[in-house]
Amino acid sequence: MASLPPQDEERFKDIAKQATADLIRNALRLPQLKLLSRIQHKTTARQALVYGGQDIVNPALPLVGAHTFIRSTLSDVADLFQLDTPAKQDAFHATVGSRIASKRKLFSLSQPHATNHAQCDISWFAYNSPVPGMSKRDFCVLESHNEIEIVDHSNIARRGWVRCIHSIDDIATYPSVPNMVRASIARSGLVCIETDTPGLLDVYYVLVPVLTGAGWNIATKRMAKRQVEKILRLEQFLAYQHLDMDCVRVISPSSKRQNAKLCTRCSKTLHLFRPKRQCHRCFEAMCPTCGCEWPLRGKKLFVCHDCFHPGMHDPSSGD
DSSP states (O other): OOOOOHHHHHHHHHHHHHHHHHHHHHHHTGGGSEEEEEEEOTTTOOEEEEEEEEOSSOTTSEEEEEEEEEEOOHHHHHHHTTOOSHHHHHHHHHTTTTTEEEEEEEEEEEOOBTTBOOEEEEEEEEEOOSSTTOOEEEEEEEEEEEEEEEEOTTSOEEEEEEEEEEEOOSOOSSOOOTTEEEOEEOSEEEEEEEOSSTTEEEEEEEEOEEOOTTOSOHHHHHHHHHHHHTHHHHHHHHHHTTOOGGGOOOOOOOHHHHHOOBOTTTOOBOBTTBOOEEOTTTOOEEOGGGEEEEEETTEEEEEEHHHHSTTOOOSOTTO
16 A cells, blocks of 8 residues: 655644544534434434534534434444454445445555554545435545543543544545546544443434535435434444344243233333333343344344343433
8 A cells, every 4th residue: 555755644644633623523512503303213213313503613514413322332333444344344334334335545544453443544435326316426535533532511531432534635646536526524424422321322423514516405415414314223233243143032922921010121010001022032021112123034023132232231222
């Protein structure tokens, strides 16, 4: 892989560092912006709030962002975005990268290692537009992954991880591609922060398009909104990595389920409007909110949150 002159490497690292800091600022102020919609994942029942407003650095640029929670760890999220195996690439393309047609790393400015997932690259990627008749877009960007620590409103330091994408236009290494329109995004990406609940992450996804031509019209606004809504797919793909398919079995009626009066997870009373369900892995009886139906091997099987991601029980999946 080609290398850049040292002065250019340092300059691009500084740009990436500032873009990451600005992405975090944009993410944490999402609840102060206009609420555009509330969406819910059909399988996990997890909800996300979608907001719209202006970029904190350049108010002339529009911003769309989503906020939710996911059951995972910072290391699992960071590892998914390494894209160093076919499985991770498939998971990425099925979640936030579903419209990416091609992606190449042009320069590596820093490499991750065993104890730190921080990295910074200059990458190129092509994007398939979901709008019929609209040309493909391509981007030349700084892509940085960093472990962070922030102090919340309660003055508590919390660990986090961020993936920031920021377009650069002063590099001629990758020229424009025929039949594609060179596009730009600024201070966009994913911010994950640990919460007081072990294994539950506070997650923000921010997109700041740098617009040309028609500008912020209905089509581009819809595209941006659809992109940030993909945040809800992350939890499902991350959790599947922890589910041992061989431990999930079809169950038959049991006395344990028939006689249960309380949910074994949240201790709520089971009744007509909170019916009993039985986990296909641990066979415990519980209420519907303490588990999810997952498509496994052509069937939908109910698996409790504890079995789906051990040690990360989160009964309030609709938060």
